[in-house]
Amino acid sequence: MNRRFLRQALPFLTLAVVLAATFYVQPRTMSYFGLNLMLQYAVPIALATIAQMFVITVNDLDLSIGPFVGLVSCIGATLLFDNPALGVLALLAMIAAYGAVGALIHIRNLPSIVVTLGLSFVWLGIAVLILPSPGGKSPEWLKAIMNVHVPYAPFPIIAAIVIGVVVHLALMLSSYGVIARGAGGNPKALSRAGWSMLKTKVIMYMLAGFFGVLAGLALLGLTTSGDAHVADRYTLYSIAGVILGGGEFIGGRVSPLGAVVGALTLALAGSFLIFLKISPDWQIGAQGAILIIVLALRALVSYGEQKR
Amino acid sequence: MASEAIRLDGVEKSFGAVRALAGVDLTVAAGECLGLVGHNGAGKSTLMHVLSGNLTPSAGTLAIAGKPYDRQWTAAAAQAEGVRCVFQELSLCPNLTVAENVRIVHRPLKGLGWKGRARALIRQKLDEIFPNHGISPDDEIADLAIGQRQMAEIARAFTVTDGKLRLVILDEPTSSLDAVSAQQLLAYVKRETARGAAVILISHLLGEILSTADRIVVMKDGKTVADRKASGFTRNSLVAAMGSEAREHKRGAARMAGAEVMVSAQPRSGGTAALEARKGEIVGLTGLAGHGQTRMLLQIYEHRQASMKGALAFIAGDRQSDGVFNLWSIGRNITTRSLAALRKGGLIDLAAEARLAGEWKQRMAIRTPDVNNNILTLSGGNQQKALFARALASDAAIILMDDPMRGVDIGTKQEVYAMIRAEAEKGRTFVWYTTEIEELTHCDRAYVFRDGAIAASLGVDELTEEKMLQASFAEHTA
Numbered sequence: 001m002n003r004r005f006l007r008q009a010l011p012f013l014t015l016a017v018v019l020a021a022t023f024y025v026q027p028r029t030m031s032y033f034g035l036n037l038m039l040q041y042a043v044p045i046a047l048a049t050i051a052q053m054f055v056i057t058v059n060d061l062d063l064s065i066g067p068f069v070g071l072v073s074c075i076g077a078t079l080l081f082d083n084p085a086l087g088v089l090a091l092l093a094m095i096a097a098y099g100a101v102g103a104l105i106h107i108r109n110l111p112s113i114v115v116t117l118g119l120s121f122v123w124l125g126i127a128v129l130i131l132p133s134p135g136g137k138s139p140e141w142l143k144a145i146m147n148v149h150v151p152y153a154p155f156p157i158i159a160a161i162v163i164g165v166v167v168h169l170a171l172m173l174s175s176y177g178v179i180a181r182g183a184g185g186n187p188k189a190l191s192r193a194g195w196s197m198l199k200t201k202v203i204m205y206m207l208a209g210f211f212g213v214l215a216g217l218a219l220l221g222l223t224t225s226g227d228a229h230v231a232d233r234y235t236l237y238s239i240a241g242v243i244l245g246g247g248e249f250i251g252g253r254v255s256p257l258g259a260v261v262g263a264l265t266l267a268l269a270g271s272f273l274i275f276l277k278i279s280p281d282w283q284i285g286a287q288g289a290i291l292i293i294v295l296a297l298r299a300l301v302s303y304g305e306q307k308r
Numbered sequence: 309m310a311s312e313a314i315r316l317d318g319v320e321k322s323f324g325a326v327r328a329l330a331g332v333d334l335t336v337a338a339g340e341c342l343g344l345v346g347h348n349g350a351g352k353s354t355l356m357h358v359l360s361g362n363l364t365p366s367a368g369t370l371a372i373a374g375k376p377y378d379r380q381w382t383a384a385a386a387q388a389e390g391v392r393c394v395f396q397e398l399s400l401c402p403n404l405t406v407a408e409n410v411r412i413v414h415r416p417l418k419g420l421g422w423k424g425r426a427r428a429l430i431r432q433k434l435d436e437i438f439p440n441h442g443i444s445p446d447d448e449i450a451d452l453a454i455g456q457r458q459m460a461e462i463a464r465a466f467t468v469t470d471g472k473l474r475l476v477i478l479d480e481p482t483s484s485l486d487a488v489s490a491q492q493l494l495a496y497v498k499r500e501t502a503r504g505a506a507v508i509l510i511s512h513l514l515g516e517i518l519s520t521a522d523r524i525v526v527m528k529d530g531k532t533v534a535d536r537k538a539s540g541f542t543r544n545s546l547v548a549a550m551g552s553e554a555r556e557h558k559r560g561a562a563r564m565a566g567a568e569v570m571v572s573a574q575p576r577s578g579g580t581a582a583l584e585a586r587k588g589e590i591v592g593l594t595g596l597a598g599h600g601q602t603r604m605l606l607q608i609y610e611h612r613q614a615s616m617k618g619a620l621a622f623i624a625g626d627r628q629s630d631g632v633f634n635l636w637s638i639g640r641n642i643t644t645r646s647l648a649a650l651r652k653g654g655l656i657d658l659a660a661e662a663r664l665a666g667e668w669k670q671r672m673a674i675r676t677p678d679v680n681n682n683i684l685t686l687s688g689g690n691q692q693k694a695l696f697a698r699a700l701a702s703d704a705a706i707i708l709m710d711d712p713m714r715g716v717d718i719g720t721k722q723e724v725y726a727m728i729r730a731e732a733e734k735g736r737t738f739v740w741y742t743t744e745i746e747e748l749t750h751c752d753r754a755y756v757f758r759d760g761a762i763a764a765s766l767g768v769d770e771l772t773e774e775k776m777l778q779a780s781f782a783e784h785t786a
Contacts, residue, residue: 004451175419175423178404178412179411179412181401181404182403182408182409182412184403185404186399186400186401188399189399189401189412191383192383192393193399194361194382194383194385194386195412251403252404
């Protein structure tokens with residue numbers, strides 16, 4: 001048995017198991033409407049997970065993605081609604097800010113965990129300044145996109161597949177994606193070959209910012225009003241999603257398809273736990289348990305691989 | 309003589325006070341294989357990094373094909389001018405496939421179908437250099453054996469997309485290759501140079517250099533000291549050129565012959581010869597860097613296939629990663645090895661601890677007004693003294709030293725040498741890995757390591773640079 005294949009298949013198997021368990025507990029979810037309802041919040045989580053994945057690709061970790069997504073939802077519900085041009089400009093500035101953070105982390109050789117942890121409070125602070133209490137309005141077009149009805153398959157599934165495939169093409173198959181992943185695998189080799197590590201990091205952080213913005217807007221389209229704290233849990237969700245999807249914290253080993261599947265699994269696990277009537281207080285613990293089980297399985301597979 | 313591929317004039321490079329290159333002139337002709345030899349620290353690696361654009365020299369000029377290169381010579385510029393380098397520590401991304409690693413060094417490999425082109429490129433080159441290599445372009449590097457990784461990297465250096473291949477620098481290219489692949493590579497180097505590319509071959513296997521290179525340059529102390537046709541060298545004359553004039557030995561006769569054996573260990577990494585160190589003896593471990601000396605020390609320290617009488621202490625050479633506790637005071641750094649002896653009723657006796665730290669500050673002459681200052685307030689040499697104090701203040705009878713004088717100034721060294729001698733007189737045993745040949749003059753005996761095994765054992769009257777080099781550069785009988 002090819003263990004590498006097994007390891008890559010593990011995220012999909014996990015999703016299948018959680019899906020099957022959900023269907024078993026609550027057979028009515030096995031419908032267009034049921035899946036749509038269960039998975040709609042998977043879209044912003046998947047986008048945030050992809051954002052996190054870009055940062056993890058270059059061996060960093062982003063602890064600010066949750067508050068960042070919250071800030072985007074606040075900007076979207078106020079500036080973007082009142083003055084679309086200014087709103088778009090603000091969102092572009094936020095992506096640029098992400099690039100600047102990447103440059104700072106690289107040039108000053110700072111630990112990304114510390115920098116982004118500090119930034120998470122900055123994003124939250126700005127969001128609270130913009131929107132002290134939940135409110136504002138989502139632009140109509142956002143609501144329309146997020147509630148679009150696709151025939152045969154629910155929208156969240158189509159969206160997840162599109163996100164996964166597009167990022168997979170860009171990161172895993174394109175020639176520049178090789179450079180990005182190489183930057184995580186062996187930065188020295190890359191700069192010896194004449195590539196700029198600074199440029200690579202800035203690009204990856206800006207991609208993270210871009211997908212963070214998409215996640216915030218998607219979330220706003222679903223909630224229809226802004227809230228600074230709406231995505232606080234996304235930081236942990238996104239990291240867990242990348243790791244569930246077969247990614248590793250260091251070494252440039254990531255999988256976009258896996259990350260999307262990991263995000264779907266997490267979103268589904270939430271619903272599954274509700275169907276089991278586990279109180280929300282225990283949910284995060286239960287999700288952690290799922291994560292630990294999957295990681296243990298993966299460690300088992302990798303262990304066998306080394307022993308070979 | 310053919311046209312020149314690359315020329316260096318008066319290249320200098322300093323790292324702080326250390327002068328790694330002291331004015332190197334080097335010309336490599338197109339279609340030539342140049343052998344580059346020299347002892348550790350002779351400046352070979354620095355020179356390579358300058359040639360490959362990864363280090364900017366402090367002074368000197370570089371010319372490509374006879375024309376001075378007046379822009380900044382960077383890694384990207386070197387790539388563009390067809391200068392490639394296979395470094396000793398591999399420069400492949402372990403998380404990428406062989407074909408993807410090819411893409412990293414070839415900018416033109418992009419757009420639709422780049423992967424197919426990269427696959428074909430590396431497959432063709434691997435087949436050409438190493439028939440029956442057993443590597444697929446879609447193998448991930450992490451899944452390949454170390455020898456296969458080296459093959460992949462060497463083949464990658466010889467692949468061409470646009471522009472021409474001007475110069476390939478191979479640093480110890482055969483270190484992980486089996487004998488057959490090594491021969492295949494050397495044969496290929498001859499074919500490639502016949503086609504007009506230049507190759508610089510660095511190897512500690514002098515047989516390889518003598519049989520493959522057209523011309524041999526010997527480096528010593530950051531300068532080239534000999535530059536002749538390969539046919540003008542023999543093994544012995546090459547070794548003689550690398551070494552320095554004989555040094556006087558002020559060591560007394562070997563004492564300790566009948567003393568108790570404190571340590572005996574056999575390297576797990578190879579060979580049948582075993583190491584022995586007697587009471588009061590200073591035993592040197594030498595040979596080229598990275599041939600198993602540090603592993604030997606760790607093996608003794610971890611009690612694996614080694615027997616010893618008495619407690620051990622270890623003095624690390626890499627202060628920053630293995631030595632000092634950055635956040636602690638000088639005193640704490642000194643006493644940490646002796647805390648067990650400083651206990652009083654289960655707690656640390658602070659007064660005794662302060663006394664011990666103060667005493668060793670005096671004895672080692674650590675230059676600080678107060679041992680309660682942070683360890684990082686000390687200069688590198690004084691930090692190293694504190695690490696010596698940590699080991700010497702302890703109850704250890706056997707002290708293992710892992711090239712502890714790295715980056716230590718000469719004055720401090722002399723003080724520490726005297727200290728080591730005095731402690732040995734008192735009956736302590738030292739096992740001392742050193743990369744500096746002069747330091748062997750402080751040893752009673754030395755073991756020369758090669759490929760993880762003990763290649764030779766030198767007595768006190770044999771501790772010469774020439775003997776050591778002879779044993780390090782073994783004839784490769786492939």
